[in-house]
Amino acid sequence: MATAAVKETKTAITPKKKTKPSRLCFTPPVNLKNNKKNIYYTRYDCIGEGGFARCFRVKDNYGNVYAAKVIAKRSLQNEKTKQKLFGEIKVHQSMNHPNIVGFVDCFEDSTNVYLVLELCEHRSLMDLLRKRKHLTEPEVRFLMLQILGALKYMHKKRVIHRDLKLGNIMLDESNNVKIGDFGLAALLVDDEERKMTICGTPNYIAPEILFNSKEGHSFEVDLWSAGVVMFALLVGKPPFQDKEVKTIYKKIKANSYKFPRGLEISNEAKDLISSLLTQDPSTRPSIDAIADHAFFHTGYMAASLPDEVLDQKPTWPTSQSSQAFQRNLDYVATASGVGFGKSAGIEQHKPYALQNDQDTDKERILPSVLSPRDRVVPVMRIGAEDLPAAAYSNATHKASLAAAAPRRDYAVSRVTELREEALVSKLSEQRISSSKTTEAIESQRMSTHEVIIDTAKPADNEKSVWMSIRKLALRIGMAIETRAATSTIDPRAVERWPSLFIITKWVDYSNRYGLGYQLSDESVGVHFNDSSSLVLSPDESYFDYIVHKRNLPLRRLLFTSTNIPDALKNKVYLLKHFKNYMGQNLSLASQAKHAASNGAKATHMAFMHSYLRTRQAILFRLSNGTIQYNFTDHAKLIVSGEGTHLVFLDKEKRRFHLSMEEACFHSEELKARLLYARETLELWAMKLRGGNSQKETTD
Numbered sequence: 001m002a003t004a005a006v007k008e009t010k011t012a013i014t015p016k017k018k019t020k021p022s023r024l025c026f027t028p029p030v031n032l033k034n035n036k037k038n039i040y041y042t043r044y045d046c047i048g049e050g051g052f053a054r055c056f057r058v059k060d061n062y063g064n065v066y067a068a069k070v071i072a073k074r075s076l077q078n079e080k081t082k083q084k085l086f087g088e089i090k091v092h093q094s095m096n097h098p099n100i101v102g103f104v105d106c107f108e109d110s111t112n113v114y115l116v117l118e119l120c121e122h123r124s125l126m127d128l129l130r131k132r133k134h135l136t137e138p139e140v141r142f143l144m145l146q147i148l149g150a151l152k153y154m155h156k157k158r159v160i161h162r163d164l165k166l167g168n169i170m171l172d173e174s175n176n177v178k179i180g181d182f183g184l185a186a187l188l189v190d191d192e193e194r195k196m197t198i199c200g201t202p203n204y205i206a207p208e209i210l211f212n213s214k215e216g217h218s219f220e221v222d223l224w225s226a227g228v229v230m231f232a233l234l235v236g237k238p239p240f241q242d243k244e245v246k247t248i249y250k251k252i253k254a255n256s257y258k259f260p261r262g263l264e265i266s267n268e269a270k271d272l273i274s275s276l277l278t279q280d281p282s283t284r285p286s287i288d289a290i291a292d293h294a295f296f297h298t299g300y301m302a303a304s305l306p307d308e309v310l311d312q313k314p315t316w317p318t319s320q321s322s323q324a325f326q327r328n329l330d331y332v333a334t335a336s337g338v339g340f341g342k343s344a345g346i347e348q349h350k351p352y353a354l355q356n357d358q359d360t361d362k363e364r365i366l367p368s369v370l371s372p373r374d375r376v377v378p379v380m381r382i383g384a385e386d387l388p389a390a391a392y393s394n395a396t397h398k399a400s401l402a403a404a405a406p407r408r409d410y411a412v413s414r415v416t417e418l419r420e421e422a423l424v425s426k427l428s429e430q431r432i433s434s435s436k437t438t439e440a441i442e443s444q445r446m447s448t449h450e451v452i453i454d455t456a457k458p459a460d461n462e463k464s465v466w467m468s469i470r471k472l473a474l475r476i477g478m479a480i481e482t483r484a485a486t487s488t489i490d491p492r493a494v495e496r497w498p499s500l501f502i503i504t505k506w507v508d509y510s511n512r513y514g515l516g517y518q519l520s521d522e523s524v525g526v527h528f529n530d531s532s533s534l535v536l537s538p539d540e541s542y543f544d545y546i547v548h549k550r551n552l553p554l555r556r557l558l559f560t561s562t563n564i565p566d567a568l569k570n571k572v573y574l575l576k577h578f579k580n581y582m583g584q585n586l587s588l589a590s591q592a593k594h595a596a597s598n599g600a601k602a603t604h605m606a607f608m609h610s611y612l613r614t615r616q617a618i619l620f621r622l623s624n625g626t627i628q629y630n631f632t633d634h635a636k637l638i639v640s641g642e643g644t645h646l647v648f649l650d651k652e653k654r655r656f657h658l659s660m661e662e663a664c665f666h667s668e669e670l671k672a673r674l675l676y677a678r679e680t681l682e683l684w685a686m687k688l689r690g691g692n693s694q695k696e697t698t699d
């Protein structure tokens, strides 16, 4: 029965106590704060309770909504429990996969420890089964692929989850799998290491944990649990379900389970379950072999799960072409990184040791290394290569910029950086202590040329960046999948869309300074290697200076051309040389022009937020979310941040302004470029989410 599946009590984690530790956690205050990083959270409703923690919806001061897992400090009295929590945090925050709950932040106050997590709006698979009793095979096929993708990633990082169960597999707002709760996870230092602790949830525990405790266990225990999950999804209860835990263990030992009569379950599904529920862990298939199993190559394959599945059995089409099946399978498998000959090898990844906490705060229990927003992340440099882009690497270009460059080298000048930082924080303080409104300051600035800084809410913080890139990838994917629905497009819609900012010229000199560019409104900017940007207005009357370093709020400074702060004079000097160089040497990528704002009031301008190089293109992301692909064959694709419309410039420089849906059937060539865009955006989002600070190139 489905209700039976709801019981998922853990064993052997801590000795049984009368009071659940989560009961020691009272509703936290409405206003929470990560004091170290000055990030505020507003606490909303309780969205779940486990054995240890209660979970609340929270919103940070940038407007992002998360789930905060709250653990009462009273439940962390002994050292072992504390170490367990630190272990959970350490493992969870090292995870970065689309099917694993994102770890955002952790902090504490005098009563609780708070883990801020990606919010899984559509609750857990246990909640889903309560409603639906059991699922259809296409749903299980989709969910299992994503589960396998997450497991493959964890195992590559040498992490065993050890508590995979319906209650720990959640769904986001698009019904994608998000595996959470790393409370029992273990890190293996090398292939030989075996884990000895008996732990897990009775229904899901692998036999080697229970009956082979001398030899220990390893990654394969998660595959056993995946088999239990798959059975439960199709049948409505776990295979070894019983009221008595002892009987569950007996059944596990005897491998005694039955598929109920009257439920239509395919032979492929039964076969896959039986290979996962193999007693001998060494004969359980590898994750990629599982993804190659016939179950994932028959029946219907969905590219995503519609919201309908949350309430009722969905109706799947009765037939699907083999191409459509394969396309959807590729889409889901690629996004989750599973299957199809990709290496299932274990990554050489050693856990980092907990560092000594220098903090002297007596109440503090979290080592500072465990707070991701506390950690110093190296400057993110996406796309910078050791040499300028081939197209512009000629000697004239190099010589021209090198001659123009001031003596001090930005790439190494810490002194310059410190001066700029001092300027920005000094101005920041001035602004904070001022009671003037933005408008008042703005008009004052315009009349007196006073330099001001905008420390208001960062419009483009890191989380929203990777999420918006990921959403754009999904949007493109959806449009490609639903191309049959194109007849519903309103041809007048194109007129209503705002025209897109386009990078009309660019020059890569990131081996020394940064990447210069001109936008279609004729503003000119430089994306400096130290993650700052400087933009000059089209009428050359003012500059917008933006510091967009990882883990710091975005900071901006508007100043006029006649009042340039000393600390920024070198950057202004460089920008002017980039501008001259581009004016003299490069032709426009597109004739598209926005009206230049001659004499207009100074306002913040669009700037290039980040860029990424692949073998076939350079991708730019503008601060307004627009993504531009400049392909090596000179075609260009500019997609609006919401993914509603795009501009395509083909190799012959013909220009097409299309809705996303139209674009998918405009030509095979454009479709192929959109498929490529979807893939690279997906990868880019993953990389940004992981905070990978290395130079990025992808294929």
Ligand SMILES: Nc1ncnc2c1ncn2[C@@H]1O[C@H](COP(=O)(O)OP(=O)(O)OP(=O)(O)O)[C@@H](O)[C@H]1O
Pocket (backbone or CB within 6 Å): 010, 022, 047, 048, 049, 050, 051, 052, 053, 054, 055, 067, 069, 101, 117, 118, 119, 120, 121, 123, 124, 167, 170, 180, 181, 183
């Ligand atoms: N990221 C999330 N988004 C939405 N809800 C969540 C999220 N994480 C947890 N929850 C909800 O909060 C509940 C408690 O969380 P969790 O299971 O992680 O706590 P726990 O006490 O560590 O669990 P356990 O009892 O398994 O040890 C979950 O059952 C789920 O309903």
